[in-house]
Amino acid sequence: MELDESKYLYLLFTVPLLVVLFLYNQYWKRKKHREFGDLELVKKLSPEKSVFKPILKLAVLLLALICLIFGLVNPKMGTKMETVKREGIDIVFAMDVSKSMLAEDVAPNRLDKSKQIVSQIINQLGSDRIGIVAYAGSAFPVLPITTDYSVAKMFLQSMNTDIVSSQGTSLDEAIKLSATYFDDKSKTSKLLILISDGEDHSEGAEDAAEEANKLGMKIIAVGIGTEKGSAIPLRINGVVESFKRDNNNEVVITKLNKEGLMTIANTTKGGYVNGNNTKEVIDYIKNTLDTIQKTEFESTQMANFQSQFQWFLGIAFFLLFIDIFFLERKTTWVKKLNLFNEKE
Template structure:
């Protein structure tokens, strides 16, 4: 059984409060009756008054309230089990979050454009598992392999140039970390989609790509930026305060390094695509995925839960309807039973 809205369970604490109010009311009535006169005399003056009926009305009301609360909680019962088989590939998105990705030669800037591209790619995926890696001067795992695309989109939108402390662009570390996301023993196809402006400040990107190729990985590189280049604006509250400068206090011009990205892709028999054109990227990725062999990587039993709130609400309304007809005077057949020894 699964509870849809567990927060409403706290309303069950109202039930003991109702019982306490009932007991206090009974005590108050008895006290007032004593003040009025002798209890035996009071009972004789109201022979039809029942002790049993108020208790019965309390029980009915408690059950009705409990039914209403359980209806709000909406218990769900699994009535059907089915086996779901998934076929797809494992995909890791390695995203460049270095300062150079703040350049605005691609609107609104290279980093935001990269996020838009990944978000659009996710929309055309099926049952593929995905992971996300961020990198600048070093690589950082953002999201492990998962099939939850909504979580992936949430992590994607939170990515920024401050999440990796060491600056620069280390493509080799991005490739190496991404390779750890894949299971070496699995026969599932492995695809790394590397998004960057290609400005590599480290050595060994080609060597890392060769190692990835040995593991059966294919790398698609997406170049974001222009070969003409642009400055890197440093903003505060959306206002440009200055521009990124190098050690010689010269304004940095960051340019798209297309050859570097093409070489990485070629090493793994992958491909390079211009990230400035969203349509071109989506078509290229779609064609690539259509030509990659998909394998069954998961078989999960899933319960088809069905809501049961209507039964509890129906039960509660029936009890409330019955409560209207419960009077506090004695019922003849119950009176004959003398359950509470009311007749003396």
């Protein structure tokens, strides 16, 4: 059994509170009766008043309240088992988090644009497994292969240019680390979506792409930025204080290296797409996924949980209904039995 809205269980604390209020009310009534006169005389003035009925009414109301609370909690029980088969491919997103991705030639900036694109791609996926790699001067594993898209988006939004300490852009490191995410023995199709401005400060990106091709990986390169380029703003508390400069104190202009990214993608028989238009990227990725063979990579037994709230609500309303007919005077046949020694 699992509870859909367990937060409502805190309402159960109202049950003992109501019991305490009831006991206090009974004490207060008894105290007032003593002030009015002798208790035995007061009882004789209201001979039909039952001592047991108020307790019974309280018990019925509390039981109804408990059922209402469990109705809100919505307990679920597994009533049958289903075989769930998933078909898809393995996808790794390798995201450039170097300082050049802070350039604002693409709004709001290259890095935020990259996050938007990846998030939109994830929204289009069905049962594919995904992983995330961050890279700058070196590569860093952010999220291993998973089918939990909500967790992937959470990690995605937390990425920034400080996640990798060494600066620069090493596309070969990103490709090599991404390759480790895939199972060499698995027949599942392998796709690497490489998101970058293409400014590579290392050597060996083409060699890494060739090795990836031998492993059966396909690379789609998404170019973020403009060929005209832009300066890299340096912000303090969200305010641009200056721009990044080189050793000669010249403002660094970072540009999109479209050709480099295309070369890497073509090596693996993949493709290149301009990332400045999100819709264009999504359509391109979607069309590519439609052409890639899907593989069954998981078969599991899953309990099909069904809500049980209706039973608790039904019982609660029934108890509230019969409570209407519980009067506080003595019941004739119970009075004859004298269960509570109420006869004189």
